[in-house]
Amino acid sequence: MRLTRTHGASIAAVVLALLFAGGAVTVASAEREEAPATPVSDSADAGFARDMSVHHQQAVEMSFIVRDRTQDEEVRRLAYDIANTQANQRGMMLGWLDMWGLPKVESGTEPMTWMGMEAHGDTGPLDGALMPGMATKTELDRLRKATGKDAEILYLQLMTDHHKGGVHMARGCVDKCSVEIERNLAQGMVDAQESEIALMVDLLKARGAKPRD
Template identity: 65%
Template sequence: MTAKRAGWIAGAAAAVLLAAGGITYAVAGDDGGSRIPAADSADAGFARDMSVHHQQAVEMSYIVRDRTDDEEVRRLAYDIAQTQANQRGMMIGWLDLWALPKVSSDPPMTWMGMGDAPSAGEGSLMPGMATDAEMKKLGTLDGKQAEVYYLQLMTEHHRGGVHMAKGCVERCTVGVEKRLARGMVESQESEIRLMADLLAERGAKPRS
């Protein structure tokens, strides 16, 4: 593995540690305050929607780890799964601390404002998320085909996640959550660049 790629993976690991430390501030009331966000706030909406978004990334990553022997793709998939599972646990924990529902009757990404979010693909719950058919297909592929399809799906998934995280940076008011969102933008944009390199090495490119 090149030093550059090792740095990207190390950055993902650092994001996990940063996120884990961040929950301490949330428990303490975030920067010394005691304000609890409303159920329809950007803070709550982001925590709910990104938890769902992250869960699919975790599932997708564990699928590909069983479909290829390529160490670099397996390591990337493991890092993504661990990072996003950790962050998902934090966001669900915040909803518990705030005594807010983990599901909402509003459509996903309503907190981002009307017309602000990119359209989700047909059969996809939120922008960037794979459809059930795409997830099923990933589970039927092996080797290089599985690697390419995973990298393409995860690139789209990260692009949707980056858009959502930037929305939280702009709209969320809880300091620790805004910091987590900024970290998501930085780490996922780095991984998008890494995945472009991995696709090129396999004679492929992102789907869009």
């Protein structure tokens, strides 16, 4: 299984660029009326695009790992869907940053500060987990070494946590972002990932397991 995520992301970014050029950047509520037409670097729009791009990249990575660790068609199909969807969404968000003339990485700024919070406070990243829900380096190593049912269960547990963190962040953009098309994407993430969480609960149950607390 080989994803053409680069091509898909490029096409999506071009389409979105045309939408923006045609005036798709809008302000939808009174609270957002003072927002600039083009987001600035410390805006919720830019912060969400940066942070969710990083978050999505790990989901793609985990999905490729489990693809090679199991032959179970249900899990492989879910992993493909997640990898394909999130790789394309990541391309969109990085494309927006390019169109806005903003850096994809902002040094000195902690993840999720645009939400009015820090991902880890004063403790720093925990074993490489940059944001809530993200897997640690140790967990990724365990996934790489697991096989069969063990790999399926660990992937489903890690991805459930990952989706919960993603939903929390996406809801933050729905509330705070000024660009309508970006808020719509964030709401779509909430809806899709909540549905996938429910599916993963069922897949875990079928394997005699459950999500982690």
